[in-house]
Amino acid sequence: NHDITVLGLESSCDDTAAAVLRGRTILSSVVADQTALHAAFGGVVPEIAARAHAEKLDICIETALNKAGTPLSEIDAIAVTAGPGLIGGVLSGVMMAKGLSAATGKPLIGVNHLAGHALTPRLTDGLEYPYLILLVSGGHCQFLRVDGPNRFSRLGSTIDDAPGEAFDKTARLLGLPQPGGPSVEQHAKDGDETRFKFPRPLLDRAGCDLSFSGLKTALLRQRDQLVSDQGGLHPKDVNDLCAGFQAAIRDVLVEKSRRALEVSNDITGFAVAGGVAANKSLRASLETLSDARDIPFVAPPLALCTDNAAMIAFAGAEKFASEGADDLSLSARPRWPL
Ligand code: KG4
Ligand code: ZN
Secondary structure, rough: OOOOEEEEEOOOOEEEEEHHHHHEEEEEEEEEEEEHHHHOOOOOOOOHHHHHHHHHHHHHHHHHHHHHOOOOHHEEEEEEEEEOOOOOHHHHHHHHHHHHHHOOOOOEEEEEEEHHHHHHHHHHHOOOOOOEEEOOOOOEEEEEEEEEEEEEEEEEEEEOOHHHHHHHHHHHHOOOOHHHHHHHHHHOOOOOOOOOOOOOOOOOOOOEEEEEEEHHHHHHHHHHHHHHHHHHOOHHHHHHHHHHHHHHHHHHHHHOOOOOOOOHOOOOEEEEEHHHHHHHHHHHHHHHHHHHOOOOEEEEEEHHHHOHHHHHHHHHHHHHHOOOOOOOOOOOOOOOOO
């Protein structure tokens, strides 16, 4: 009953990553981010991302194996993100993993990127099934009840933008650098969240669905009003707009989380994951909510909330244990709902 050692690969968005995991121990986790490559374009350019993944996967894998002190021959299985994501990047990873699997005879495991995020609280904190997780990233926002490595039920999700996308757009509208989440959070720290009014979308509707596209419209309107009134934005305006915007996102996520917890019986904990889970104000509010209900709260370390390959290796190990390996017909899927 030894812990298996898994090489994980991730290349579904703008991070190229490789990691070596043994049991729940992360022996290495290497992430090469492409932020600099896309900076001039104000967002991720799929063609540039695909080429960079194809170029960087090799060196990421080599570095991960070296850092772990584990030669390829000591790896028990190879796990790779097989979707959902930008197809060029997903293909690069799947092809690489198939090559490694064919060359070494090690089992190949195709992992759903979202399952990677959703299982992270088990990797970091050993959370037992079933638990509730709020997945908030640049491309996703959903509440999932997790009953097993491949047993997810969705309690609600965004009907338009993902919160990370909203943070990124807001940063762009205010002339702040990408990725927008960290920039907006930085400015919000010194801002007054009550100065500008932002809507709290969908709170009047029952259930756990969310909406965020109205927030950027509200931001745009207030920005243009300030520009026409005073000829431009003062640093304080930017801080206050960031604070108001962040507070609106936080309030909506907290209220919908409250409802999701209300309808979740016998869960062992409430977790948050995905890039937006790095937001400190959001984390603190969700923790307060959870504490008030005596439900253990798990927010993985920031490096494991954003895209990484350790979560893919872990989800791969869980899937392997419950349903075995995939074969070389594994395909890359741009869309793959849980
Ligand atoms: O999970 P992730 O690394 O990539 C995927 O979308 O799959 O999430 C990236 C998103 C970006 O939109 C980024 O702006 C946002 O997470 N983000 C944040 C923070 N750090 C990253 N949003 C709010 N506050 C942060 N501190
Ligand atoms: Zn992600």
